[in-house]
Each structure stands twice: as C-alpha cells, then as structure tokens.
Amino acid sequence: MRAKAFTEALSSVQLENVFNPYADFCELHDRPDSAARRRQNLELSLSRALELNVRTMWIARDLGYRGGRRTGLALTDEMHLGSYSALFRGLPVEKATKGPAMGERTASTVWRLLARINEPVFLWNVFPLHPHEPNEPMSNRCHTARERNTCGEFFHAMINLLQPEKIIAIGGDAHRAVTNLGVNSIQARHPSYGGQNVFIRQIEAAYGLASEEAPSLFSQRVS
Template identity: 50%
Template structure:
C-alpha cells in the first residue's frame, strides 16, 4: 500500500458485514453502473494530488456517511462540493458516481467552506474508511465497531507513511480518541453535527489563525443531513 494505486486497490478488496465499500460496491438505487470505478479513481487522484502538493495536514473524521463519501469516494466530501475539491487539489477531475440531483450534506458543506477559506491542500480521511450502516438498512449511519477499525487501521498507517503529515486534525471526540496513540500532533475539534457547527468552525479558525470574517456567510445555517 505504498502508492495511491495500490492503496486504493487494497481498500477496494475489504469486505465487512453491514458496511458499504464505495470502492467496490454498487448501490442498486443511486449508483451508475461504473460507480465503484469512478470512486476509486476519485480517491486515487486526491491521494496523488495531496502527495504532489506535499499536504502536511490530514483532517480525520470517524466514518464515511451515506450522503457524502459513500457516494463520492472522497472523505468528508459530498457531490455538491466536488468542484471545490477539484480546485483545492490543483485542478484534478472528480467524477459523479450517482444518478439524480447532486446531494449536499451538512458536515461536508461546513468542511468545504472552511477549506475554501484556508486555500491550501489538506488530505481528508476517516478513522473507518468505509460506510457502516444498520443491518438491512443501508441508508443509515452508525458508529464503526472496534473490530472493524482494527481490520482497516493499516490503511490509516499506510496513508501516514505516504503523506508524512506534520499534523492531524481529529473531527469529533471519537476520532480524537482513536488517534490519541499515534506519534503525531493531533488537534481535536468539535464535530459539526448535532449542534456542534459553531464550535467546529471556531476550532478550525483557531488552528489556522483565520478570522470569522474570512468565512463565507452561508456557513450560518445549513438545512442538510448531519454526516459526511
């Protein structure tokens, strides 16, 4: 797993019960016929761009969400913000992998408004890099189990080895606890879901020395689903 291509190929081979692997699975309701391939290519291009740009920070949340990374293959990124992701990563091309309207999602919306203000490459990831869902209910979000984290933890370690980041930003308490034993500086911020949006914004602004006036005004109230 020492190259973006081999990393994505091995991630696509992971098969766990009650999880959706966006890099190999196809949703029969929303996906195009080549959705898994498109998401693999999206992730590979982001990894390549982050390496080329020498991105020194990785933002890490807990799990992929069903309205965000499950659909795009890009962590913390919904379809409504694929264009912003293309620009931030230096003009790469990221493909839609689903049919119908492009969905927006709360965590991804706030995340990308802040990333656009920061204006520098940041790699995005999840402690558990697949979408965990309730049994027989694939359009739900649940917290991953410790056994699931253990099964996919080598991917986080491989990502750290490839990018050699100087700092990690843990989005939410669960992510912060999972990353606590790593030998890297970890800055923890509140997750923006369930009333944490203002604290999340303030935490990122403090890390990057941003003033609140630098943000676009639409971060105030976002009527979208909670998870990325």
C-alpha cells in the first residue's frame, strides 16, 4: 500500500511545461492505457525494492523524453525493460507506448554497468517527472528550483521508504540538487557529453569491479 499511495500521489502533480508520465497522455506515442501502465511499472518496482531490501540508489536529475517519459522508470528506456525485469527478479514491467521501442544513450551505459553489478539498484530522479521546453514536448530541460521544491516531498518520501545505505548521484546537477534537498550522496560523472569512460571507472571502483575497456563510439554504432 505504501508503493500504491506514493504512485497515486505522484500522479496528481501537474506543472506547466512538465509531462507527468503517471497521469498525462502523449498524443504522439501513447496508447489509451499508457499512463496506467507507467503507474504500474513504478508501483511494482517500488514494492519489489522494498521486498528485496534494496540498499543502493542511483539518482539522476530528471526524466528524459526518450526514457522515463515513456517507461515511467528512471534511467530506463524501452530497450532495457527486459534487463530491468531481470534485475528485479522477473518483475513484470511493460512497454507503455505504441510503435517500436526507443533507446536512450544514458540508459544504455547505465544498464551495461547494472548488468555487471548484478544486484538490484533502485533508480530515481531528483525531479521525478519530465520537464520540457515550452511547446516542445520532445525536448529535455533542467527542472527549476521551484519545480524541485514542489516535488521535494516525493524525493524525501522515497528516501524514507527505502532507507538506502548508499546514494550515487549521477552528474553534477543531480548531486547539487540532492545536496540542496539535504541528502548526502556520492557524485559520479554523468555518462553523456564525453563523460562515459569516467562514469564507468567510478562505478567500477564503487562496486569493486574489474576494469573493462569502454567500446569506442564507432563500435557502438556498428554493433
């Protein structure tokens, strides 16, 4: 019931130039029950995280239009829903949108590492919705301080529910935002904009993983 109450409360938030994937309808990509599917994805994830006593959280800044806006899951695109399900012991998360599955570069890097760690990690965002530019729903922007404060209760509620022992903030923006909300975290470089290799090395060090050479951009394109 805690997971259900959290999801229902989050679905009630409405802000200008912000897409709430747990309530809103995207005319371009959604099917009639998309918001309900995303609510279910989140509710099931939180319930399973509590069952498994997940102790680590990775926190990014906000949802992106190619990832969490479509899936309702932070740092997770549609190409990695199967990986998400496996990491959470067969969790029945579902694709919510119509058409082919869409990928996101950051999610690809994150899930490549999660596959190596092979233990449940709860993924979340400081701002748990998708902020976009005015009249450009398929764009990403950084949430404002006002938006962060409006949704701050959800961030703290998530922390209080899971009681994580370790929080890794992905990117400087996320780390500063987490700090502004009064929570301590370990900062990791965001994998975008040339930070992929640094991010990989930092996560390897945090989890004691053997170093693995990151593929080149060319090999990523042709694989």
